[in-house]
Amino acid sequence: MKLVKVHVTLKEGVLDPQGKAVQGSLNTLGYNSIKEVRVGKYLELTVEDDANIEQQIEEMCNKLLANPVIENYEYTVEEGVTQ
Amino acid sequence: MKFAVVVFPGSNCDRDMYYAAKDALGQEADMLWYKDANLDGYDAILIPGGFSYGDYLRCGAIASTSNVVKQLREKAKQGVPILGVCNGFQILLEAGLLPGALLRNEKLKFMCHFEDLVVENNDTIFTSNYEKGEVISIPIAHNEGNYYCDEETLAQLKANNQIVFTYKNNPNGSVSDIAGVTNEQGNVLGMMPHPERAVEAILNSADGLKLFQSMLQNWREKYVAGA
Numbered sequence: 001m002k003l004v005k006v007h008v009t010l011k012e013g014v015l016d017p018q019g020k021a022v023q024g025s026l027n028t029l030g031y032n033s034i035k036e037v038r039v040g041k042y043l044e045l046t047v048e049d050d051a052n053i054e055q056q057i058e059e060m061c062n063k064l065l066a067n068p069v070i071e072n073y074e075y076t077v078e079e080g081v082t083q
Numbered sequence: 084m085k086f087a088v089v090v091f092p093g094s095n096c097d098r099d100m101y102y103a104a105k106d107a108l109g110q111e112a113d114m115l116w117y118k119d120a121n122l123d124g125y126d127a128i129l130i131p132g133g134f135s136y137g138d139y140l141r142c143g144a145i146a147s148t149s150n151v152v153k154q155l156r157e158k159a160k161q162g163v164p165i166l167g168v169c170n171g172f173q174i175l176l177e178a179g180l181l182p183g184a185l186l187r188n189e190k191l192k193f194m195c196h197f198e199d200l201v202v203e204n205n206d207t208i209f210t211s212n213y214e215k216g217e218v219i220s221i222p223i224a225h226n227e228g229n230y231y232c233d234e235e236t237l238a239q240l241k242a243n244n245q246i247v248f249t250y251k252n253n254p255n256g257s258v259s260d261i262a263g264v265t266n267e268q269g270n271v272l273g274m275m276p277h278p279e280r281a282v283e284a285i286l287n288s289a290d291g292l293k294l295f296q297s298m299l300q301n302w303r304e305k306y307v308a309g310a
Binding site: 014015065 | 144148191
């Protein structure tokens with residue numbers, strides 16, 4: 001088994017009103033060093049071993065996990081726990 | 084004219100859409116459960132608003148992978164008129180049937196009220212009964228209605244007259260005040276405001292009815308001899 005960790009983030013230039021609100025709250029709490037917050041998603045996929053795993057993950061990200069119009073994705077493939 | 088209303092788990096404007104086609108417009112309409120929907124034989128397809136699959140992952144993303152959306156792609160290619168409203172618009176964008184994406188509203192609030200829309204393009208099968216520049220009152224009800232596309236796409240939308248409706252007073256941060264766009268071919272329209280909720284005076288506005296009337300008139304002109 002492999003453990004695939006996928007991070008989905010908004011593209012640069014795409015407004016993130018949620019991130020702005022979180023930044024405002026952090027500033028209100030006194031963390032004035034925070035100049036920007038971008039909120040994204042983190043997904044964990046447990047995947048059967050497969051030679052084409054990277055190609056498949058790319059496809060899944062483009063088709064469903066991320067929306068390429070507004071989002072970027074990054075992923076890592078690690079050894080997972082065999083169940 | 085025969086309308087199909089596709090119903091997903093979590094659709095909640097399906098009956099309004101059905102009512103608009105069946106009662107307000109006086110045409111045939113069927114509500115089709117997405118799993119066993121067969122879109123053959125319908126003259127137009129309506130994708131209603133709501134919260135398909137609870138907005139999981141991204142609004143419309145899960146619904147856009149369903150089998151009925153494969154049929155929709157075929158119907159779109161064949162030129163069948165397809166109207167997606169609110170979550171229906173989100174589904175069409177996620178399916179790649181329309182360009183762009185919808186983000187959270189700029190002010191992070193769910194908004195539900197009437198907005199003034201400007202008819203930017205009345206040379207479509209959805210808007211021919213409106214005047215160009217006509218201002219119409221149509222309700223919005225959304226949390227993710229902030230239309231986004233990159234500058235290249237925006238230039239294409241403008242060059243091809245694909246921007247059909249804009250907001251007079253942009254409520255959600257949409258690029259170029261965009262409220263509704265068509266595909267390049269002009270037979271697929273997606274919009275955040277709800278024309279089906281404004282089809283008779285008792286609903287505070289009947290301005291949405293002309294959209295359905297435009298679809299009917301264009302269908303008649305194309306398919307009914309002597310119309």
